[in-house]
Amino acid sequence: MGQEIHTIIIGGGPAGLAAAIRLGRHHRVLILEKEAECGGKLNQWDKLFPDFEDAKTVRQTLLQRLPENVTVQTSANVTEVAQESGKWKVTLQNGETHIAPTLLLATGFEPFNAIRKEEYGYGIYPNVITSVELESMIAKGEILTREGKKPQSVAYIQCVGSRDEKVGNHFCSVNCCICAVKQSIEVKQLLPQANQFCFYMDLRMSGRNYEERYRESQEKYHVNFIRGRVSETSVTANNQILVKAEDTLLSRPIKMKVDLLVLMVGMEPSPSTRQFAEKLGISDPYGYFVSQNSETADNATVHKGLFVAGSAKRPMPVPQALKEGEAAACEIAGYLSDNL
Amino acid sequence: MPSNYHPFIWPFCIGALLLFGLLIVKFCRWLLHLDKIQRKQCLKNIISFKTVAAIWECLRECLFHRNIFRKNWVLGYMHLSFALGWFMLIVVGKAEASCYSHTFWEAPWLAIFFRFFENGSQDYFMPELFTFAMDFILAWILSGILLAWCKRLYSRLLGMRKTTRHTWYDRIGMTALWCIFPFRLLAESATAAIRQNGGWLTQTVGDWMSFLPVQSLELPLWWAYSSVLCIFFVCLPFTRYMHIFAEMLLIFLRKWGVVEGNRKSGYTECEANACSRCGICIDVCPLNTAAGFQNVQSVYFIRDLRQGRLTEEVTNNCLMCNRCVEACPVGVQSTLMRQIIRGEQKHNDSSKTFYDYLPERAGDCASAVTPDNVSDNNVMNGASATSDRNGISSPKVLYFAGCMTHLHPNIIQSMRRIFEAAQVDWHFLDEEKNLCCGRPLRQQGYHGQADQMQARIKQLIQSSGAELLVTSCPICYHSFKQEYNLEIKVMHHTEYLRQLLNEGRIRMKADQSRFAYHDPCELGRGEKIYEAPRELLQAIGTLCKVDQEKQDSICCGHSLANTVLSAAQKNQVRDEALQTLCADHPDYIVTACPLCKSAFKEGNRQQVADIAEIVSDHII
Known part of the structure; x- marks a missing residue:
């Protein structure tokens, strides 16, 4: 070794990788990734909304772009982060330590644990799955109920664990609306016979091409969007799911039986995000990182040399996480040239 | 020497007359305002052993305050010294006055101002004993008053974290009450200093006072004593002290089997007046201890109700957890009162519900969601999967999950597994139909709608022919038990599971949990x-x-x-x-x-x- 590391990045997801690509051109960077390989949640996804970009390709491109100055250490579980004489010291589970003048936390999110919304029957009824599980079915190209049949009807429930006072998450997870649109199109392509229903509170189609995709899902793929929150679910003898809701546009109660129920789970801070946010005193009420200033210093924190980026700050789609990483890299480079 | 009259008796006499007049008016109004069922109950039980039981309870509760004693003996002692002490002072005082004047029909104020009118003749039954007893009782009451002062200054001394915040007229009444006995002591002591007719307490205090111009102090003190009595009596019907008399009537009504109905009645008013504003409910209310609300507890709800300044927020801000009812020494059913008042407030509310697409009557709601309607609204597979019992004999056990349980499917799945394991012949009443037991409606004061809902569900339950109704929801269970009047047995699943276990129909493995x-x-x-x-x-x-x-x-x-x-x-x-x-x-x-x-x-x-x-x- 011998040569000093300039920046340690915890988390090798989109934000972490994007930051390393920018920073690595002129600085020595170490990425600490707790999983066996980099890519973060990209590894769990098949295609990305709204343009059906292949997640694997995105990941490969990022990894290929990593400059030589970047060292990647996978299966590296960081247990402690501390500031020591103006530098940042990171301790791994195996006792290994790394020291650098700057530290970027890009520890990301985790999907909401749908078991907490017991009324939707996740973990109780076999044919209730989450959007993450549906994505892996789509990746395999085969959507089957637990009984091994092709579902004739699929329903999606939006905002599972987001915008929900009862579970303490007031925030919007941003990605689920468009994700359901994307997945319902893919499901229809795989199961042309299936009827699809999507229960929503509001549909927030604010990104580029989002609205177009939403329109397409209705006109071309006949997805039926119903405004109203599902109140409860139950199971029938042949494992169909009975969904009870209120259609708030038609102002009437509604009941339907579906073969597969997909819960569009929201995003919560990952365990590492929660842990570091609390430890370093930069936590918002939900456990996400708080930046120094959300307008003018959105990647810096109140601590000198400590930066944050990506969905560890708040829910965001992949392109934004990539730009977050790049923006953080700029701030870090500036900091390094001022302080070294 | 004094005859048995002096003008200072007038404040007392006027106060007492006003008090009893108002009491009679109030009692009559409450009794006339009882609803039909309540009146029938009264008439049915008025000449029965229940009346004797009521008298016994009146003695126990109104004089001895047994319930307060059980919860907090210092507070119990304080109330006991006021109630029993004053009662004894009246009874023993009356006996003394009657003995002294050798007639039972002496002037009614004689007992109250006895030391002033007494002429020193010792020719009646054991005068020393009477003097001693009267002083003893007075000292006892004064010890209670001392505690009351302490409670006002520092309530924790009497085991209460919070004591009631009173209104200004309650304060007047309270101050008058606190003054009565010290003034009596001073007045009797002044007389004792002049005439040497005091007992162990009044004579001692009188001797201490003898350096003062007692001759000129005596009459003003008796005037003061009579006046505070008057103030207290006149205030009483409008203050918390009305509980002294209202509680007695309440005990009789309760013993005769009168219960709260769905609308405000004389019984509700009597109950409201029976609240002594002791404030025991403040400490036990979780809205106070956990959420910092200090104006919504039963004591304040009832006070605002009596004073006609109740806001909807106070009425509605109650969990109805009944901790206060459990703690209330008078047993005021404040949560039932809230239900009634909520109903009245909703009745007066002119703003119409905007759920006008729903069936008009709540009873129709229960019947509207039938399997026929399931096929409506985009349902793809119309066939109902529930085990229709057509042609099969009635089930033994009827299971009612309740709407809240439907939000917890794992509870329902667990009950299914248990029923199967115990080989119970059961039927799931609300598997697909959304049935509400009606209690949440009733708690919000929608009594009419709740009645309709409950009539419909009662019909469903009874037509099932089952022998036992098991429910997983305590709200439904309470409703079935208290509001339905069902002919079949009702059990909450905790009881039912215990029964299955005791009968050996289910067996469980133990672990270290x-x-x-x-x-x-x-x-x-x-x-x-x-x-x-x-x-x-x-x-x-x-x-x-x-x-x-x-x-x-x-x-x-x-x-x-x-x-x-x-x-x-x-x-x-x-x-x-x-x-x-x-x-x-x-x-x-x-x-x-x-x-x-x-x-x-x-x-x-x-x-x-x-x-x-x-x-x-x-x-x-």
Whole structure:
């Protein structure tokens, strides 16, 4: 070794990788990734909304772009982060330590644990799955109920664990609306016979091409969007799911039986995000990182040399996480040239 | 020497006359305002042993304050010294005056101002004994007054964290009451200083006073004594002290079997007047201890109701957890009163509901969601999957999950497994139809709608031909027991599971699990089911110690009865309950109510389960 590391990045997801690509051109960077390989949640996804970009390709491109100055250490579980004489010291589970003048936390999110919304029957009824599980079915190209049949009807429930006072998450997870649109199109392509229903509170189609995709899902793929929150679910003898809701546009109660129920789970801070946010005193009420200033210093924190980026700050789609990483890299480079 | 008259008796006499006049008017009004059923109950039981029982209870409660004594003996002593002390002062004083004047029909004020009118002749029955007793009783009352002063200054001294904040006329009444006995002491002592006719207390105080110009102080003191009596008497019907008389009537009405109806009646008014504003309900209210509300407790609700300045917010800001009712020494059913008042407020509310697409009557709601309607609204597979019992004989057990249980499908699945394991012949009444037991409507004061809903469900239950109704929801259970008047037996699943276990129809494997059991309000305080769940849990693992349990259990905060609290405030109440439950570090928090379960589940990430889930997991 011998040569000093300039920046340690915890988390090798989109934000972490994007930051390393920018920073690595002129600085020595170490990425600490707790999983066996980099890519973060990209590894769990098949295609990305709204343009059906292949997640694997995105990941490969990022990894290929990593400059030589970047060292990647996978299966590296960081247990402690501390500031020591103006530098940042990171301790791994195996006792290994790394020291650098700057530290970027890009520890990301985790999907909401749908078991907490017991009324939707996740973990109780076999044919209730989450959007993450549906994505892996789509990746395999085969959507089957637990009984091994092709579902004739699929329903999606939006905002599972987001915008929900009862579970303490007031925030919007941003990605689920468009994700359901994307997945319902893919499901229809795989199961042309299936009827699809999507229960929503509001549909927030604010990104580029989002609205177009939403329109397409209705006109071309006949997805039926119903405004109203599902109140409860139950199971029938042949494992169909009975969904009870209120259609708030038609102002009437509604009941339907579906073969597969997909819960569009929201995003919560990952365990590492929660842990570091609390430890370093930069936590918002939900456990996400708080930046120094959300307008003018959105990647810096109140601590000198400590930066944050990506969905560890708040829910965001992949392109934004990539730009977050790049923006953080700029701030870090500036900091390094001022302080070294 | 003085005859038996002096003008200073007039304030007392006028006050007493006004008091009894007003009392008669109030009592008559309440009795006339009883509704038909209540009046019938009175007439049916007025000449019966129940009246004797009522007299006995009046003595026990109104004089001895047994219930306060049980909860807090210092507070009990304080009330006892006022009530029994004053009563004795009147009785013994009357006896003394009658003996002295050798007639039972002496002037009524003689007993009150006896020392002033007494002429020193000792020619009646044991004058020394009377003098001694009267002084003793006076000293006893004064000790109570001393405690009352202390309670005002520092309530914790009497074991109360918070005492009631009173209105200005309550304060006048209270000040008058506090002055009566010290003035009596001073007046009697002044007379004793002049005429040497005092007892051990009044003579001693009189001797101390003899350096003062007692000759000129004597009459003003008697005037003052008479005047504060007058002030107290005139204030009494309008202040908290009305409870002294209202409680007696309430005890009689209760013994005769009168209960609250759906509308405000004379009984409600009598109950409101029977509240002594002792403030015991303030300390036990979780909205005070956890969420910091200090104007909504029963004492303030009833006070505002009596004074006609009740706001909807105060009426609606109540979890109806009944901790206050359990603690109330008078047994005022304040939550039932709230139900009635909520109904009145909704009745007066002119703003129409905007759910006008729903069937007009609530009863139609229950019938509207039939399997026929299931095929409506985009339902793809019309065939109902439920086991229709057409042609099969009636089931033995009818299972009613309740709407809150439907939000917890795992409880229902557990009950299914248990029914199968015990080979019970059962039918699921509300498997697909959304049936509400009607209690949430009633708690909000929609009595008419609740009646319709309940009539419809009662019909469904009775036409099933089942022998036993089992429900998983304590709210439904309380409703079935108290509001339905069903002919078949009703059990909450905790009781039913215990019965299955005792009959050997289910067997469970034991393990090392440690459980903390939370008593749901409606099941515990509502229906007094405390042992069944504990026996079940002890058959599986060990029960942890919980500080405030059974009748003292703290509400989970997520009661449907409260429409005012924000989610954050509900969680404050929940966290207080969780704190006591987790003190002994259990593996599971176990409850028997779906609402409590959902409240606790989002609390501190402790494992939470319904008792049916625990039983189902341990069945062999």
